[in-house]
Amino acid sequence: MTIPAPALSALRSSLTSSLIITPQDEGYTDAIRRWSDTGIKQAGVVIKPSNETDIVTALKWSQEHNIDLAVKAGGHSVSGTSSSSGGLVIDLTRLNSVTVEPSTKTATVGGGTVWKDVDEALASHNLAAVGGTVNHTGVGGLTLGGGYGWLSGMYGLTIDNLLSARVILASGEIVTASKTDNADLFWALRGAGYNFGIVVSFTFQAYEQSTPVYAGIVAFTPDKVEEVISILNGLLLDKPDPRSGAITIFARPPGAPVPMVNVLIFYNGTEEEGRTRFADLLSLDPVANMISMIPYSQVNALQNPMATYGDRKSFKGIFFNPPLSPSFAKTVLGEFTEKVQSDPDLGASAILFEFYDMEKTNKVPRSATAFASRGTTQNGIITLRWSDASKDREHRAWARGVQERYKERLDAEEKAAGAGGVPQYINYAEPGDSVVDNIYGENFDRLKDMKRKYDPKNVFRKMHPISLE
Structure with missing residues (x-):
């Protein structure tokens, strides 16, 4: 796609507050930069507005001239859903304010904000909100797809703590969505929000968090994998505690010869309680222990060294119905080790399995929001990272093949357990993956009705699009 010069000139002359960046302009490379190099596309024009008026203008312009549209908040999509080949990117990063209201324990957050800004602003008032687990992730993308985090055991998903959203619809109309205003849109935003408009601000419920938490990474040699998984299964199923969570990370730390069994743990309590x-x-004799008492605002930075910008990435969601089979985990680690050992370019790759208390999340009926994967399954990720673009197809195919093989096994466990809903977390699913036939599950028909009402021309169709056909 090439934007005709007269159309581009019309856009320039109609915007009042935006930075306008084309391929010929200084700063273009930075403007199309994304968390993963696989998400980079050569946009025809990038605008960075600082007000809603310019967003409305650009949105209408893209439709008038039939220009492909993408909206970028945090830019973490590895498949390029926040990018456009030759079209328009509306980059929200200048809408990055956080306004905290201590009396109501709420935070109103601009649509281009990242979680680091939210965590730190709330911490200054001894508050915290349910965010993700990597703090340079955009608030918009994580929220519109549901949002799991370390506080989900206590407070549910990010969307369960969303009070309202200010949305620019495809028509250019600006509306508020909440339980009392445009309640049907509010329902759809919470779990399928990419499809309905541009959210320029979110208002979240926050909670008291004046004390530090017990958190950090502890690492074990590969031979301990079955013991580690058995213990985490037991904590999750036999001793549930909403203040607790863990993520196992099969990855090779700096200087290690092979991937290790790393565990990121979290306990929202005292050091004594966390140690207990x-x-x-x-007691399994870890080779490294980096656990300590830290402010909650620092917890979501713990994975940052493993989730830096740059290189090429594949991000494939997996899931399991607990308990996770220790022998299966051993097989996963063995296959992964063989893969990364065969290609040194994959040295920064990882496979993750999460262990979160889901009781609070599952108390919300699946019909209450568009989010379809409330159930007993836990989430995981196959995340490959490499630098050689010529190996894109090879590495993606390997990750997709592993994802599908794991799905066959885990589907059987899911059916045996009688679990309901969609097992795959939408934010961990790339568009086009066959791991789930219908990512919206039982809510799909209602979402199609919402799509016909709010975006009948399918303007917003980049991320898990809702087809009206």
Whole structure:
């Protein structure tokens, strides 16, 4: 796609507050930069507005001239859903304000904000909100797809704590969506929000968090994998505690010869309580222990060294119905080790399995929001990272093949357990993956009705689009 010069000139003359960047302009490379190099596309024009009026103008312009549209908040999509080949990108990063209201324990957050800004602003008032687990992720993308985080055991998903959103619809109309205003749109935004408009601000419920938390990474040699998984299964199923969570990360730390069994643990309590909670895990003679008492605002930075910008990435969601089979986990680690050892370019890759208390999340009926994967399954990720673009197809095919093989096994466990809903977390699913036939599950028909009402021309169709055909 090439934007005709007269159309581009019309856009320039109609915008009042935006930075306008084309391929000929200084700063273009930075403007199309994304978390993963696989998400980069050569946009025809990028605008960075600082007000809603310019967003409305650009949105209408793209439709008038039939220009492909993408909206970028955090830019973490590895498949390029926040990018456009030759079209228009509306980059929200200048809408990055955080306004905290201590009396109501709420935060109103601009649509281009990242979670680091939210965590730190709330911490200054001894508050915290349910965010993700990597703090340079955009608020918009994580929220519109549901949002799991370390506080989900206590407070549910990010969308369960969303009070309202200010949305620019495809028509250019600016509306508020909440339980009392445009309640049907509010329902759709919470789990399928990419399809309905541009959210320029979110208002979240926050909670008291004046004390530090017990958190950090502890690492074990590969031979401990079955013991580690058995202990985490036991904590999740036999000793549930909404203040607790863990993520196993099969990855090779700097200087290690092979991938290790790394566990990122979290306990929202005292050091004594945290040590007691994870006593069995810590008794396994870890080769590294970086757990300490830290402010909650720093917890979501713990994975940042493993989730830096740059290189090429594949991000494939997986899931399991607990307990996770220790022998299966051993097989996963073995296959992964063989893969990364065969290609040094994959050295920064990882496979993750999450262990979160889901009781609070599952108390919300699946019909209450568009989010379809409320159930007993836990989430995981196959994340490959490499630099050689010529190996894109090879590495993606390997990750997709592993994802599908794991799905066959885990589907059987899911059916045996009688679990309901969609097992795959939408934010961990790339568009086009066959791991789930219908990512919206039982809510799909209602979402199609909402799509016909709010975006009948399918303007917003980049991320898990809702087809009206």
